[in-house]
Amino acid sequence: ATWNPSVVRLCLWHLKRAVKTKLGQPKSDPVYNPFQAQHEFPFIRTDFAPVVNAPIRETGLLTTVEQRERILELMGSHYNRHALIPNGETFSSNTAIHQDSTRQMYEYCLEHNLRHAWAYLYRNWYTIIHYKRWAKSGVDNMIPIGKTTMLIEAHWKVMKRTHLYHYNRARLDLLTYVVLEHYYRKLKMKYQSTVVHRQKTALFEKTFIAEWHKADRAEVSGISYATNLNQWVCGCVAFLHSPLALCKHLVKAYQASNQLHVIARMVFIQRSQTPPFIRILPTIHPNPYHPGSHPQEELRPGPPLRRPRGVHSVNNDEEELTFPG
Ligand SMILES: [Zn+2]
């Protein structure tokens, strides 16, 4: 098999869990070279470092609960920032975002005298090699939308619970058979009916449209956030953190521009890794905006049979279909 060059990135959920765990542990002698850190970020003071091999070791936990929360909040915004998204009304390069984010974290640690926490955060997260593995701004010109770990975990969950629940350690030939004859067939049917034939609404679309209506009803303050429909970006905080690439400013701007009405299945919502991050396209049968088997109009399958109520809650294959750009 061939693999396209890809970057495996950590998701925010796992990142936060790892950082939270570590920052709640007792202080120990960390490996930290303040001169090396200063070489990478000139604003770092070399005297701001944990005292190692001291006769009396610093005790206590790395941070307090409140400090931990603030650090995670900062990392959440460092995770999402990107050169393609304005911050308020200004755009910064990815290099500048890395510098700014590191400085913000450093200054927080300096202000609260968190020497051990800083050593850990620098070494494991903010130095360029590590930073590129989690921050979206570690990749130029595009913003990843797929979450590899989540997709793989969801895949195995369905395999184990729906298709292999009788087999604890399935043999490889059985596994191959199940993948091809059961799982793949189901996935293909789901993909065809959701994406190609537009007979079912994907979870992503349901969530998107619910958020859309909420945003449509919300009040706006009138502050300018460089909202841009053609690029589908906004400099507000809500857009920065939205997993749907949505905020009330974009919704209002879209509604004012008098385009298609956003109604489930009447439009096709296409996500992309490059601007515009969302395109709202008219529904056409079969959907030409995605790969898939597109039979002639008269050969289209009938509407899907509804599953009996109750079966639904036990079943685990309701994972969101992803829409690669
Ligand atoms: Zn994860």
Ligand SMILES: [Zn+2]
């Ligand atoms: Zn906005």
